[in-house]
Amino acid sequence: MATLAKKAPKGQSTWALAWRRFKKHRMAQASLVIILILVALAILAPLMVAWGWVADPDAQPSGANLKSFYFLPPGAPGHPLGTDELGRDVLSRLLFGGRISLLVGFSVAILSVIIGTAVGALAGFFSGRPFNFYTGPLSPELRRQIGETGALASGLALAAGLLADLLLGGLLVSAPAGTFLLALLGVLLALLFVQLLGPKGALASRLAWTSLSWGLLAGLAWLVWDIARTLALPAIAEGGLNGTLSAIGLAVAVLADLALVLWGVVGRLRLDLDIVISRLIDFMLSIPTLPLLLVLSAFLNDSRSPLGKVAHAAFGDAASVFIIIAILVIFGWITSARLVRGQVLSLREQEFTMAAYALGASEPRIMFRHLVPNALAPIIVDATLAVGTAILVEAALSFLGFGIQPPVPTWGNMLTGAQDFIFYAPHLAIFPGLLILITVLAFNYVGDGLRDALDPRSRL
Amino acid sequence: MLAYTLRRLLQMIPLLFFVSLAIYTLVALQPGDPLEGLIFQNPHLTQEDIAELKHAYGLDQPIHIRYFKWLGRALQGDLGVSRTYAQPAAEFIYHRMQNTLLLTGLSFLLALLVAIPVGVFSAVRQYSLPDYVVTFLSFVGYSTPVFWLGIMLMLLFAVWLPDRLGLDHPIFPVGGFASPGVDPQSVGWAAYLKDRIWHLVLPVFTLSVLSMASWTRFTRSSVLEVLSQDYIRTARAKGLAERVVIYKHALRNALIPIVTLVGLAIPGLFSGAVITETIFSWPGMGRALFDALLEKDYNVAMAALVFLAFLTALFNLLADLAYAVVDPRIRYS
């Protein structure tokens, strides 16, 4: 049986077929090329400065007659796109701004989709049934005990996490490794607690490990993003290792805690996870997004708020980048969660799921190997479109002064400054906006092409 | 249906409670307080004076007390007084609301009036040149940053074109909602209306572009979806005129998802107005909210945010109900 499944060549040909269909969409193809060029430019920007192809984005003119270096029009010698109000090279700032915009776009899209998929898959899978993977013949008594200790354990982990996250904010900054260990310790303590006081086999229950691994997985995603960030922003990543470690510590602690709490509360109260998550989504949807984004980023971007303090200590100038990504993810996961939930709800009733059950596959396996991969097509499309949306929202926030703060250049905050000088130097306003437009347009076309390719039935 | 509506309305109560709690906490937790700037206006102020002022504005109380005080009064219909406008916050928001309503209402209408016919047209002529053009334009439309579009329109109509044409005046006014002194009594209704409309052109267009683009796209795909259904083939096979097939059979069914989408998009239009109002100096609610957040005028910020939250919840419900009205297959119980 198993060999038979392995042999099936279907998977490969699906993707090949999709690629063939994608190639038919000429605009999408052209857009893909544009995106690749933009990404290449973003990656190469520091090198281009090093090679002397473009000017340093932060370099301001010095010497006599400074005035003659400000607001140079496009085509000025040495400044193909002119200079801005501080005499900085516009082209170079656009390249570096692109790094941030793309970084924000990709990070937000990937993180939102990961979180959204996880939440949506869980909600869909557990809709209308207890929030517990079927773990073999456990007695009802034993299961109740697992639930109880789970709730206790999650409380404990939460306390440890909170201790690390909030009370020891100072420690977090000075000794991120210590916090990381503390957070892990909290989770381990909780597990130990389950092992010692819980019923036999409780620790072995997949559920405990599932929640832990979700936490770790999210932490890992964070790590990947953070490495990308560190590589992409060597100049402004003053926080360096400290920042990376505290970010991981924080992410692991918070996500693991959240997972455990969710498990404890939902499991203990025998709530329907789907209803809990759906209510949460309703709640999020009825919050007016843009104003709340403003409030949230004003709050977090302020280096005096607790989280702002941590972010600024860890990331220096780039703190607002990190904060904006976090904020956009808070609102970004909802779309993919709804999407995946819907998909999983219908997929779990289909024959191939029945077949997997019949073959004795475990529930986590069914969820991760059968249901989620089958929902992948719309997820990919959604992720692509989310990149564009994230870039737009970031630009809007930065434009209003609540987003990424200068001196880190982004297309959005370049426009804020440009507005003041629209009569002197319209080119300052034209180029950043045009780049946002082209980039977002490219992602939308690629998303459209992917939809045609991966999911030929839907035409939205 | 009635029971369902009532239940949904009841569910809005805890929802709004949590939303208001969340928003209040966030707004009040903003670092710094409204009195921080006073020392710069008046360096003589002693610490004692500041403490007195804090007490006078109730800022010396912990956040949860302030929230419950606010909630207690809000439940009695009193949303407090604006610290910077001296007016009751609700009254102030209501006045600003009227301007926003005009702006969003017209944008909404414009978007619908353009999106649905163009979307249908584009779907019926799928893969023709006009279809490609429409598709491209709608993609551009929802990829354009609204604030940039606003600035570009301003540049175009107020700087470049007048320069090119040798005009002294901007083609369209770029700020405010009316010329001063222009009112029906002094210039007559026709000139007055013209003036008002002239001021509306750029902001309304800017605000409607996004919805126009996405609704066009949505209408197109929705109509295409319906056109591929069996009953359309049946209708065509029956020999019905294409016009009848499209407008009577296809469009009605295609409208169902459009209604939902449009309904859900209305609250977004309101909060999206923040940007448009900022660029065009439009004295609406979005602008007021933005200022209130900057100036930490808590009562106004709360009134506006809670109102927006209520609006969102309400339109979610209305969209669901409209869905049932348009699609007889749907029954809520």
Next chain:
Amino acid sequence: MKKKSWAWITGLLLAAGLAFAGPGNNSLVVGASQEPRVIGDFWSFVSSAAIASEIENFLWAGLEYIDINGKDHAYLATEVPTVENGRVKVTDIGKGKKRIDIKYTLRDDIYWSDGTPITTKDVAFYYEVGKYPGAPVQDPSYWKRISLKVLDDKNFVVSFEPAYFYDLVGSAIGLAPEHVMRAEWEKTKAEIKKLDPKKDAAKITELFQGFVAKFATPQALNQGKLVFSGPFTLKKWVPGSSMELVRNKRFFITPPGGADKYVQRVTYRFITDTNALLVAILGGGVDATSSVALTFDQARAPQLVRRAKGRYQIWAVPGVIWEHAEVNKFANVQEVKDLMLDKKETRQALLYAMNRQGLVDAFFDGLQPVADTWVHFQDPNFNKNVKKYPYDPEKAKKILASLGWKMGPDGILERTTKDGRKVKFVLEYVTTAGNRIRERTEVFFQNDLKKVGIKVKINNAPASVVFSNDFFSKAYDGSWKGLFEFAWLFGIVDDAGVFTCHDYLTGETYVPTPKNNYSGVNFNWCNEEFDRLRAKAMIEFDANKRREYWQKMQAIWAEEVPALPYYWRSNPIVVKNGLVNFVSSTYFGSFGYPTTTAWLIGWKSRGAKPVYDQAKYGINVLEQK
């Protein structure tokens, strides 16, 4: 087809343009980038925005006003009270404190716009409300020191105890129309009495604001809830758009040649986006700009300058905003001690090394004058013979060398401290991020200072952060460690409070340390002589004697340079040719409001007589170019 539609548009615009042309119907359109929230908030319970004060000049008259030369001028009062004319009585009350009694007499020919005579009842009413316990006043000290005695319908005495010299500058007290506000006030008072002032302070504040709102909001004003005493009355206020003022028939001053020769209707257009405002000016829809309108750069935009020839005048009027860098002088902060910022020699060297005139020329075409001390050059107490610091990098180098600094191999000065550490001259520079002029300024000075071996490390943050108590006031804890560029506003009644260390009159210390709970804005410059002189000047009511003290204080200040003075900001004003007496000066109406003598504003072509010459008080930007 295309051509036709353009013609149509142009025609329509011309038609619209005629509707608000200035001299045509003897009206005036003023463009402002801010809109007042309330007008007629006599006690500033709600706000005290510059734009509101400017417009209130049209609508209400005070006892006195500050004229274009910065001198007191009688308005509703018969004359300016002075010691010489016997209206001011100074009494020594011991402990180095004084009390003054100021006797005012109201004119006989003054009326509110509804015909009710203006009497001491209106003064008493103003006093009663402002003095009422729990009133959310913005300047508590004023209300604590003041008392009022009404003698009869036209005479009253205002007393201050303890009194300071500035109590004699401008009107000592305000007025509010008692006959229209009394009933509402009695209602409010009854409500307040029901509340506990300790527990319900916030509610009481709201009641006071609610009382003001009954009269001063756009809705109330449009219903005619208030009466006016100034040269104009408010006809209509469309919030978010415009405000229309028309001439007050009851106003008591007749301008030369008769009131009908002057502007009859004034419209304020509120366009909050300054770019849009500039467009409105370019389009001819605005005759003059408010004191709160364009930015300095926008007033010099090529589009405006090109079109201004023969149509507009653009003036740069020196204002009272003092751009400077504060220096952290707390020697307990390691960096301050290492760089010796607490020593005057170091600060002098910094000033010599900074080319301030070069900066002003490069960025503002020299239109914003370099400041020597904190006292404005238009101030009657200005001392022009103080020590000045022209750009002289060689001198700076010499001073630095005498302090023990040696040029390091990397071009940065270094020295070995007493405890044997090697320190480099790396100076932190903080300012508000996003303020382009300041960002340019710091780079300009960074460059200058590099030449003498000082490395400037820029550490900017948004205004909300740098001006927060945690940052701004905590220099003692090293929240900022070097220079901090921002601006103070020094009006005509400045009392040097910013640079006072110890106040001998009140016993307070204005150096923010944990000891006094971080109150005050003096970052540790304590000069006893300066403080003693100030204490004397504060209670010296003889202007000539006070000037002596003030000039000595400036000499001390300039020698010590506790802060680095940069330049005085100028305010740009755009006016159409032919508009007369819409003129601004540094201290006109305290802060340079061109509306202080609003009854004189008019069009030359309609017979208005020019009284003021703007060229005496500002620099013509067009000629400068």
